[in-house]
Amino acid sequence: MNLIVNGDAEAGPGGTADPVARVTGWRVVEGAPALVGYDVGQGYPTAADPGPPRRGSRFFSGGESPRTVLVQDVELPAAGRTGRGRVDAGHVRFTVSAWLGGYAAQEDGARLSVEFRDAAGTPVALAVLGPVTSGERQGRTGLVERSATAALPPGARTARVLLVLTRTGTGTSNDGYADAISLTLNATGGKP
Amino acid sequence: MKTNRRDLLKAAAAAGALGAVWPLVGDLSPAQAVEAAGLLGAEYDPAPFTLGVASGDPTPTGFVLWTRLAPEPLAAEQALPEVVEVKWVVAEDRDLRRVVARGTAPASATLGHSVHVSVDGLRDGRQYWYAFSALGRRSRLGRTRTAPAGPVSRVRFASANCQAFHGGYYAAHRGIAREDIDFVVHLGDYIYEGGPVSGPRGNGTAVDFTLGDYRRRHALYKGDRSLREAHAAHPWFLTWDDHEVVDNYSGTGGGAPFMQRRAAAYQAWYENMPHRDDSETALPDPEIHRVRRWGDLLELTVLDLRSYRSAQNLPDGTILGARQKDWLKRGVDRAPDSWHCWVNSIMLNQLRGRPGGDFMFTDQWDGFLAEREEVLTHVHRSGLEDLVVITGDWHSAFVGDVRTDFDEPSSPVVGTEFTAHSISSNAYSPAWNAANGPRMGAANPHLQYFEGNRYGYDLYEVTPERWTTSMRVVQDLQDPVSPVTTLTAFHVDRGKAGAYEDPATKNSPAQYRRG
Numbered sequence: 001m002n003l004i005v006n007g008d009a010e011a012g013p014g015g016t017a018d019p020v021a022r023v024t025g026w027r028v029v030e031g032a033p034a035l036v037g038y039d040v041g042q043g044y045p046t047a048a049d050p051g052p053p054r055r056g057s058r059f060f061s062g063g064e065s066p067r068t069v070l071v072q073d074v075e076l077p078a079a080g081r082t083g084r085g086r087v088d089a090g091h092v093r094f095t096v097s098a099w100l101g102g103y104a105a106q107e108d109g110a111r112l113s114v115e116f117r118d119a120a121g122t123p124v125a126l127a128v129l130g131p132v133t134s135g136e137r138q139g140r141t142g143l144v145e146r147s148a149t150a151a152l153p154p155g156a157r158t159a160r161v162l163l164v165l166t167r168t169g170t171g172t173s174n175d176g177y178a179d180a181i182s183l184t185l186n187a188t189g190g191k192p
Numbered sequence: 193m194k195t196n197r198r199d200l201l202k203a204a205a206a207a208g209a210l211g212a213v214w215p216l217v218g219d220l221s222p223a224q225a226v227e228a229a230g231l232l233g234a235e236y237d238p239a240p241f242t243l244g245v246a247s248g249d250p251t252p253t254g255f256v257l258w259t260r261l262a263p264e265p266l267a268a269e270q271a272l273p274e275v276v277e278v279k280w281v282v283a284e285d286r287d288l289r290r291v292v293a294r295g296t297a298p299a300s301a302t303l304g305h306s307v308h309v310s311v312d313g314l315r316d317g318r319q320y321w322y323a324f325s326a327l328g329r330r331s332r333l334g335r336t337r338t339a340p341a342g343p344v345s346r347v348r349f350a351s352a353n354c355q356a357f358h359g360g361y362y363a364a365h366r367g368i369a370r371e372d373i374d375f376v377v378h379l380g381d382y383i384y385e386g387g388p389v390s391g392p393r394g395n396g397t398a399v400d401f402t403l404g405d406y407r408r409r410h411a412l413y414k415g416d417r418s419l420r421e422a423h424a425a426h427p428w429f430l431t432w433d434d435h436e437v438v439d440n441y442s443g444t445g446g447g448a449p450f451m452q453r454r455a456a457a458y459q460a461w462y463e464n465m466p467h468r469d470d471s472e473t474a475l476p477d478p479e480i481h482r483v484r485r486w487g488d489l490l491e492l493t494v495l496d497l498r499s500y501r502s503a504q505n506l507p508d509g510t511i512l513g514a515r516q517k518d519w520l521k522r523g524v525d526r527a528p529d530s531w532h533c534w535v536n537s538i539m540l541n542q543l544r545g546r547p548g549g550d551f552m553f554t555d556q557w558d559g560f561l562a563e564r565e566e567v568l569t570h571v572h573r574s575g576l577e578d579l580v581v582i583t584g585d586w587h588s589a590f591v592g593d594v595r596t597d598f599d600e601p602s603s604p605v606v607g608t609e610f611t612a613h614s615i616s617s618n619a620y621s622p623a624w625n626a627a628n629g630p631r632m633g634a635a636n637p638h639l640q641y642f643e644g645n646r647y648g649y650d651l652y653e654v655t656p657e658r659w660t661t662s663m664r665v666v667q668d669l670q671d672p673v674s675p676v677t678t679l680t681a682f683h684v685d686r687g688k689a690g691a692y693e694d695p696a697t698k699n700s701p702a703q704y705r706r707g
Contacts, residue, residue, distance in 0.1 A: 029472070029473070071472075071474070109448030111451060113475065120310050120470075122309070123308065123462075123469060123475055124297070124303075125303060128455055128476050130448075131448040131451050133449050150300070150302050153300045154296075155297070162474045164451075164477075166444075166446070167445075
C-alpha cells in the first residue's frame with residue numbers, strides 16, 4: 001500500500017500549466033506547483049514521452065517559481081504486518097520510488113527525499129531520489145524512474161516526504177517534473 | 193633521544209615526504225587510504241568509533257549527541273549491517289556511574305551509520321559526560337553541558353573556522369579542547385571539497401561530487417585527533433560556509449547536476465556533525481539557522497548564509513533568503529536585554545581593497561548591499577544594543593564597527609564584527625598583508641584592526657558588563673602540538689557600541705590599527 005497521499009498528482013485542483021495554491025495531501029512550503037495534464041502539450045511531457053507506464057492524467061511540475069517545495073508527513077502504521085512491533089524488531093523494509101524528470105536539455109530538476117523519524121522527531125533513515133539530470137534523460141523531455149529500498153530502523157514512527165522542484169537559468173517555467181511517488185513498507189519475515 | 197610523534201611529523205614535512213600520496217585519490221583501498229592519511233598525521237580512534245564522539249546544540253534541558261560507526265573511516269560505505277543498534281549513556285560523572293539518561297539508537301547505512309540522539313529532561317547549566325557502545329566496543333568519553341537558565345554572570349566560548357586539512361595541523365583545535373569554555377561555535381569551511389590544493393600537510397587532487405566523496409572528506413578531517421578532542425570536550429553550535437559544498441556557491445538556482453552535488457554534501461555534513469535537525473523542512477536540507485540563549489546573558493543567533501542565497505550583485509539579491517531575513521528581523525524585534533551574538537560565516541562589514549576602489553569580495557555581504565542595509569537599518573531602528581557579530585571565511589583577523597551606512601562615517605555604529613583567524617586554511621603572504629593592511633584601513637574607516645599572518649581561534653568571555661574577544665594563535669602551523677598564546681584582545685563595554693583594544697597587548701604585531 002502506498003502511504004503517500006496524492007503521490008500521482010491526480011487529486012485536487014490542477015490539470016493545466018497554471019500554478020495552484022493548494023495541493024491535496026501536501027503542504028506547499030515554497031513556491032507554487034502546477035499539476036500539469038499530460039494532454040497540455042506546449043512542450044510538457046505527454047502520454048508519448050518517457051514516464052510511468054500507468055501515469056494517470058497529471059504530473060507535478062514546479063510551476064513558475066524558481067524553487068517549489070512540497071511536504072507531506074506520513075504516520076507509519078501502528079499495527080499490522082508492518083506496524084511498530086515489527087519495525088522495532090527490525091523486520092520491516094521501506095521502498096521509496098518516483099518518476100522524476102525535466103525538459104529537453106535543460107537542467108531544471110525534481111528531487112524526492114523521505115526522512116524517517118523516531119518519536120522524538122530525530123532522523124533515523126533517509127532516502128534521496130534525483131534530481132535527474134538531462135544527461136540521465138538522454139536530453140529528452142520526460143520522466144525516469146528512481147527508487148531506493150532499505151531496512152526501516154527500529155524506532156521509526158513517521159516519514160517526512162519532501163519534493164523539491166528547481167529551476168535553473170532565467171526562464172519562467174520551473175520544469176522539474178515528478179509523478180508516481182510511492183512509499184511502501186514490506187515485512188521481511190519473523191512472526192507478526 | 194626519544195623521538196616522539198611531533199618530531200616524526202616535522203621531520204617528514206622537512207623531508208618532503210608529506211603529500212606523496214593524497215589519501216582521497218581514487219585508486220587507494222580504504223585501508224591504503226588510512227595508511228596514507230597516517231603519513232599526514234591522521235590517526236583514528238579504535239573501530240567502530242574511529243571518528244570519535246560529539247555533542248551539540250545545548251539547551252537548558254538537553255543537547256544532541258553524535259557518533260558515526262566507521263570501522264573503515266575512509267570507505268564510502270561501511271561493511272556493517274544495514275542497521276546497527278548503538279547504546280548511549282549520559283551521566284553526571286566521568287566514570288558514568290551517576291547515570292541520568294540512557295537508551296539505544298539505530299545507526300542506519302542510509303545515513304552513513306551516523307547516530308544523532310536528542311537528549312532531553314536534564315538540569316540546566318550542568319556538565320555531563322557521555323559515551324556510546326556498539327558491536328561490543330565502547331567509544332571514547334565525551335563531555336558536554338546544558339545551557340543555563342536565568343541569571344548568568346559569565347560565559348566563555350570559542351569559535352573555529354576554515355580548517356583546510358592540507359593547510360596544517362590542528363594545534364588550534366588542541367587548544368580549544370583544553371580551554372575552560374562552555375561551548376564552541378564553528379563558523380564554516382569545516383572541510384574543503386577539493387581540487388588541486390597544496391600545503392604543509394599534503395597535496396590534494398581529488399574533488400568531491402558524490403555522497404561517498406564527501407563522507408571520505410569528512411572522515412579524513414576527523415582523522416586529526418585534535419579535532420576529535422575538541423568535539424569530545426565541548427558542545428558545538430554549527431553553521432557552514434561554501435566549502436562544505438563547493439567554492440562560492442549559491443544554494444539556489446543551480447541545475448540538476450549541482451543540486452545532486454549539493455544534496456550529497458549536505459547529507460554528508462549532517463552525517464558527520466552534532467546537528468539537531470527537527471525543522472519544518474527535512475534532510476537532505478538541514479535547517480541551520482536558530483536562536484539559542486545562554487541564560488539571561490547571551491542570545492546566540494546562528495545564520496545560514498549559503499542555503500537560501502541568490503546570485504551576487506543583483507539589485508534584489510539576498511544572502512539570507514526571504515524567510516530567514518524575516519525571521520532575523522522578527523528576532524531583533526523580540527530580542528531580550530542581553531548580549532546579541534550573530535554567528536555569521538562570511539564578512540558582514542564592507543571591505544574595499546583601496547580608497548575609492550571596488551569591494552574585495554562580493555561573495556560576502558558586500559554582494560548583497562540592499563539586504564545588508566535593510567537588516568542593519570532594522571537593527572538601528574529597533575534600538576537593539578550590544579550586538580557582536582562573529583565571522584569566519586577570511587583566514588585573517590579583522591575588528592570593525594558595524595555601521596548602518598559604511599560609506600557614511602557619521603552613520604550609527606550598531607555593533608562590532610570580529611572576524612577570526614583560520615584554524616589552518618592559508619592566509620595571504622606576510623608581504624601582501626603588510627602592503628594591504630594599511631590600504632584596507634584607509635579605504636574602510638570602520639575598520640579598526642587587521643592581522644593576517646597567524647592561525648588560531650577566537651576566545652570570547654562575556655559578562656553582564658563587558659565582552660572580550662581574545663585572539664588565540666598557534667606558534668607553528670606545522671606542529672600538531674604547537675603552544676597557543678593570546679595575540680591581543682578587544683573589549684566591548686555593555687551599552688556602548690564599539691570595541692577597544694586591551695592596553696596590555698595593543699602593541700602586538702598587526703598590519704593595521706586605526707589611529
